[in-house]
Amino acid sequence: MTTPWGNPHFDDHEAVHFVTDRASGLKAIIAMHSTALGPAAGGTRFWHYDDEEKALSDVLRLSRGMSYKNAMAGLPLGGGKAVILADEARTKTPAMIAAFGRAVNRLAGNYVTAEDVGITVEDMIAVRRETDFVAGLPVEDGAEVGGDPGPHTARGVYLGLKAAVARRLGRETLADVHVAIQGAGSVASHLARHLAADGARLSIADVNRARVEALAAETGATIVDPADILFLKADVVSPCALGAILNEESVGRLDTAIIAGAANNQLATPGDGQRLAARDILYAPDYVINAGGIINVSTEYLADGGADLVRQRIDAIPGRLEQIWDEAAQSGRDPASVADAMAQRLIGRA
Structure with a gap:
């Protein structure tokens, strides 16, 4: 090494x-x-x-992404x-x-x-049991925040995805919007339930067949082979598994108008954000749209508020995305580059 x-x-x-x-x-x-x-x-x-x-x-990569995520949130x-x-x-x-x-x-x-x-x-x-420097613990009696951060991540992605659909497709609801979700883990499952409740049409893939079958049965989704999910013709592709899946080869094969998902580090290189913009695919920078989980963790660990503060902070995610997309449109830069520059300024590394 x-x-x-x-x-x-x-x-x-x-x-x-x-x-x-x-x-x-x-x-x-x-x-x-x-x-x-x-x-x-x-x-x-x-x-x-x-x-x-x-x-x-x-x-x-992940630790740098957390610096940017926490700063932007x-x-x-x-x-x-x-x-x-x-x-x-x-x-x-x-x-x-x-x-x-x-x-x-x-x-x-x-x-x-x-x-x-x-x-x-x-x-x-x-x-x-070994350290106090940990969060994501079960909600204790009397506490309002804590526990699994996954549902909070999913809610932020759901809100950000809705904002992307409104901006790129001009649609104020998700009814019959086709969303292809890569992954069927905790965050992806909660996201799928939000989308299904809004009437979205779902396609889902996961390497765990039992897990994806259970989620599809619950949400009415179509099961897709994991090798095909990114390249499905869909209004939105939502990467919710591991990162670095958007590269020169995969971006060229996308058949979607929007990338909005929960996975960290979706872009393999900074140039892939430019490739998405060149293809007129609206990208929701991952560490901005998926910040709901760390928002809940932060509020739990710092004890600086309750459930209302968590909701307020997560509700701010679409507005932050709009700010990024507006600056990208005005400057001619891609949204990923704009978000990085904003985050770097916030942590003093401009």
Whole structure:
């Protein structure tokens, strides 16, 4: 593995910690991109990577995205992320999760963790036994916020998707709007339920056949092969799985007017945002539209408000997207570049 400085996704990260615990078999990387606005906050991903270099690239990209996401959401938090390197069998043990919690604790509050892909609320409860620097915990008696951030992420994506449909298609409702959703996990499932309730026509794909069949039965969606979902003829394509799926080859094959989904790091390179704009495909920058989860996590961790504040902050997502799209239209730049520039100014890296 190269050093972080040699990785193309290194962006003057403040710190990158490589964690090893022989007793439990834990191997993890914690990346802190920026603490300019507050402690570096971002979830932990449990994933099997083909090699360690890909794990490093992922955590560097994700932590930078969290800096931008938190800044654009107006939260007093910096950006961080962690990845736990799983084996091929995705072996996860209580000892491994406890060791990870101790690693977070050693950072003394400079990094705050929560759920991400492969990590559950139960895992965060176990991490909480080792450290106070964790959120995404079950709602306690008397508390208004907390728990799984997925439904909040989905609500923000739903609102942002509606704004994109109104802007690009001129339609004020989602009735009979065809949305192709890549993924059927927690966020994608909640999003699909919102869209189905509004009368949208859904196509859904996921590598987990049982999961996608259950979601399709609930929402009336059509099941599509995972290899085909991005390239389906649809009004909206909504990536809600892993990132870097929009690249030079895939953008050229898209048959949609809008990209609006929950996945992090949807663009493989900055040039892919320009490619979308060149094809007149309206892009909702991922870290802006999917900020609902971290908004809930922030409010829980900082205890600076209740459920009403969470709703207000999530309700602001469409307006923030409109600001980005307006500036993109006026400047001739693509929305992804505009959003990046806004976020960089907010964290003092213009």
